[in-house]
Amino acid sequence: MFRRAAAVLAAAAVAATLGVQPAQAISTNKDKKFLVVYNNNIENLAGCDGNYAKFIAYLKKQKKSPDIFAVQQISNAKQLATFTKRLSDELPGSYKGIIAVSNPGSMGYTSGCKVKKNQQTNAIIYRTGRLTPEKTVKWRSLAPYHYADGPCQELYGSYKSSQDRVVNVAVRFHDNVAGKDVTVAAVHWPTNTWSGPRCAAQNMRATNSVVEKLGGKVKIVAGDMNARKGEAGWWTKARTTYKYRDVVWDSACAPKTxxxxxxxxxxxxxxxxxxxxxxxxxxGGHTTTNVATISNAAVGGKYSGHQALRAYVKY
Structure with a gap:
């Protein structure tokens, strides 16, 4: 033990002499002012890439490990347990997850990738040392039942295709470091195949209703909306009526003057x-920092191609 400590000190001394700073190891977030939040449609990790290794390698290079990781289109509770175990084993901190549907129905097809993706739903992963779940709500997204026809309504299985991938989950957590409550929603709205974008405004309204009822100092909605910001007016309502910030827009897209x-x-x-x-x-909080859209080149992703998002969300 003493030899190892001496070797570490000697290496640090050499690095200092040469003017080289040793790499900063990733640590858990102990700052009570913000939460480290990630979001990703994880189908691209659990599909062709399968073992999540590249994303975890990316996380290891960051300064702080995630406090919250909202995921969409994960297969089932077994796959969620596998992923949270990998996070717990390889990152500082311990992780658990809350899933929308433990054993989703079949989508009616089998993926050609290494991992079958005929089951899909959504989940929230959280770092247990920081957050304690208090209350959970689950609800279905809305879409026309017969594709382009009819009103927006809860989308259940049709044509032998389960739509458990549009069951959303929201959780109110108690932040044990900040001493405050935070509500997080992981959502997946229906795709264009089901004319989902036409119902985006209704899905934003339903999401906001759930989040507001759960309460909390800060409220976070993370997900694959399957709609651009200009479709059905949902994004404008989210910002003006419901008072959300779009962290990517605010950091990279909004006019500077x-x-x-x-x-x-x-x-x-x-x-x-x-x-x-x-x-x-x-x-409900202040500004966000360290906002990033993480490229697939950095974290892998050959199946669905979704890119992950990250932000430090301040209280």
């Missing part, structure tokens, strides 16, 4: 192909 207009975000903020359909929305 009153006279300068910004109609689109840069290509680097697209989360699926050339579209921005994954969002991290917050309200």
């Amino acid at each position: 009153k006279t300068k207009k910004a109609n689109t975000c840069p290509d680097s903020t697209s989360t699926n192909g050339d579209r921005r359909i994954d969002y991290l929305l917050t309200k």
Whole structure:
């Protein structure tokens, strides 16, 4: 033990002499002023890539490990347990997850990837040393039942295709470090195949209703909305009526001056192909920092191509 300590001290002394700073090891977040939040449609990790190794390698290079990780289209409770165990084993901190549907129904097909993706739902992963769950709510997203026809309604299985991937989950946590409550929602709204974007405004209204009832100092909505910000007016209502911040828009897209207009975000903020359909929305707190749209080149992802989001969400 003494030899190992001496070797470490000697290496540090050499690094200091050469003017080289040793790499900073990742640590848990002990700052009561903010939470480290990630969001990702994890189908791209549990599909062709399968073992999550590249994303975890990316996380290890960051200064702080996640406090919250909202995920969409994870297969089932077994796969969630596998992922949280990997996070607990390889990152500082211990992780658990709360899933929308423990054993989702079949989507009616089998993926050609290494891991079958015929089961899909959503979940919230949290660091147990920081957060304690207090109350959980689950609800279904809305879409026309027969694709483009009919009103927006709860979308259940049809044509032998389970829609458990649109069962959302929201949890109110107690932050044991800050001494405050925070509510987090992981959502997945229906795809364009089901004319989902047409119901985006109703799904935003339903999401906000759940989050407001759960309460908390800060409220976070993270997910794959499958809708651009201009579709059905949902994004405008989220910002003006429900008072959410779109952390990516605010950090990378919004006009810097009153006279300068910004109609689109840069290509680097697209989360699926050339579209921005994954969002991290917050309200009730102060600004966010360390906002990033994480490229697939950094974390892998050959199946669905969704890019992850990160932000430090301040109280």
